[in-house]
Amino acid sequence: MNFDTPIERRGTNSNKWDDMTPLYGVSADDGLAMWVADTDLPSPECIQDAVRKMLDHGVYGYTDIKADRDYRDAICWWMENRHGWSVDPNAIFTATGLGNGVGMVLDAFTKPGDGVVLFTPVYHSFARITKAAGRKVVECPLVTENGRHKMDFDGYDSILDGSEKLVIFCSPHNPGGTVWSIEEQQQLVAFCRKHDLLLVSDEIHHDLVYPGQKHVAMRLAAPDCQDILIMLTAPSKTFNIAGTHTGNVIIPDKTLRAKYQARSVALNLSTNSFGIAMTTAAYSPEGAAWVDELVPYLDRNRQTLEAGLASIPGVAPMTCGATYLSWVDFSGTGMTSKEIRERLLGQAKVVPNMGESFGAGGETFMRFNFGTQHARIEDAVQRIQAAFSDLQ
Numbered sequence: 001m002n003f004d005t006p007i008e009r010r011g012t013n014s015n016k017w018d019d020m021t022p023l024y025g026v027s028a029d030d031g032l033a034m035w036v037a038d039t040d041l042p043s044p045e046c047i048q049d050a051v052r053k054m055l056d057h058g059v060y061g062y063t064d065i066k067a068d069r070d071y072r073d074a075i076c077w078w079m080e081n082r083h084g085w086s087v088d089p090n091a092i093f094t095a096t097g098l099g100n101g102v103g104m105v106l107d108a109f110t111k112p113g114d115g116v117v118l119f120t121p122v123y124h125s126f127a128r129i130t131k132a133a134g135r136k137v138v139e140c141p142l143v144t145e146n147g148r149h150k151m152d153f154d155g156y157d158s159i160l161d162g163s164e165k166l167v168i169f170c171s172p173h174n175p176g177g178t179v180w181s182i183e184e185q186q187q188l189v190a191f192c193r194k195h196d197l198l199l200v201s202d203e204i205h206h207d208l209v210y211p212g213q214k215h216v217a218m219r220l221a222a223p224d225c226q227d228i229l230i231m232l233t234a235p236s237k238t239f240n241i242a243g244t245h246t247g248n249v250i251i252p253d254k255t256l257r258a259k260y261q262a263r264s265v266a267l268n269l270s271t272n273s274f275g276i277a278m279t280t281a282a283y284s285p286e287g288a289a290w291v292d293e294l295v296p297y298l299d300r301n302r303q304t305l306e307a308g309l310a311s312i313p314g315v316a317p318m319t320c321g322a323t324y325l326s327w328v329d330f331s332g333t334g335m336t337s338k339e340i341r342e343r344l345l346g347q348a349k350v351v352p353n354m355g356e357s358f359g360a361g362g363e364t365f366m367r368f369n370f371g372t373q374h375a376r377i378e379d380a381v382q383r384i385q386a387a388f389s390d391l392q
């Protein structure tokens with residue numbers, strides 16, 4: 001697969017490219033979009049072929065039982081072959097993306113006013129969805145040690161006030177790219193037991209893990225947590241098909257599953273035939289071979305970006321073990337976030353995500369998406385180095 005050839009995304013209703021000007025005042029003509037978490041890389045041929053086949057047929061009616069069975073089998077195949085995790089096909093629900101999956105889980109398992117524990121800084125929509133649902137965000141700050149995040153369970157006990165019903169855990173972590181160890185995941189389960197919390201493990205980034213790191217699905221890391229566990233997975237980040245808004249809520253426990261099912265029926269949630277076809281095509285040997293080419297490509301981007309930014313005095317990227325999102329601390333520059341923003345947007349014309357939107361601890365950080373052509377990463381590094389050249 002050739003990932004180096006740029007594909008024009010401007011003018012295609014791309015959130016990442018076409019919303020740069022209205023939201024950040026940076027023209028897409030000469031700006032670089034490094035914010036929204038999709039990539040500028042094409043999806044594998046097996047997915048494109050599946051869409052073409054559907055498209056060419058010209059009739060887009062309801063999908064049948066066989067399509068649903070193939071889809072579930074493909075999900076089970078992927079989890080077994082890529083993650084060593086045997087999934088019961090009956091445990092799988094389809095959400096309209098994992099943002100919707102989070103919303104559904106809150107709806108099914110919590111009430112307005114209940115507390116929801118987030119380990120911050122974390123993917124910004126967790127807090128947005130939780131607040132919009134009338135639930136209370138309880139921020140448990142992560143600590144940073146040797147370039148990776150850590151949970152500080154001793155410190156968290158005094159933050160909780162007993163109103164909490166559920167934890168949303170991001171594994172691997174966005175932002176920061178921390179791949180959690182089995183021990184850390186088991187400690188989290190112990191924390192959930194102690195405070196009587198359900199555990200939602202959002203593993204959307206689980207396929208994009210760099211050499212030397214090993215992601216272990218929560219279902220396997222803590223096999224005894226099945227009665228409190230809700231797993232979230234999706235092909236959207238892995239295969240760059242976020243526009244399909246198709247993700248999975250996987251619930252091993254039958255009692256929890258029945259509760260979720262009841263809400264799902266009440267809201268008449270059903271699936272989109274294109275999302276089903278693309279997921280089925282993605283979770284295949286062809287899809288797996290493509291991911292095996294993608295990860296080294298992203299890893300090279302990661303290394304170029306981390307080395308380039310780390311060469312600027314006061315700028316410190318975290319060690320990104322997974323995801324295509326680099327979490328970079330600018331606090332050592334001594335500048336205010338307004339000034340950093342002005343240099344990145346105004347001078348470099350590079351648009352990252354602003355760290356403060358990820359919750360407590362993100363104030364001096366920026367998140368850079370390196371899921372793009374390598375030449376663009378080199379360009380971004382040069383621009384950012386130039387914008388901070390007075391620090392050299």
Ligand SMILES: Cc1ncc(COP(=O)(O)O)c(C=O)c1O
Pocket residue numbers: 037096097098099100123170174202204205234236242245246247
């Ligand atoms: C951890 C995490 N969960 C969920 C999502 C959103 O997923 P979707 O686009 O399927 O709603 C993202 C997107 O960046 C994410 O990083």
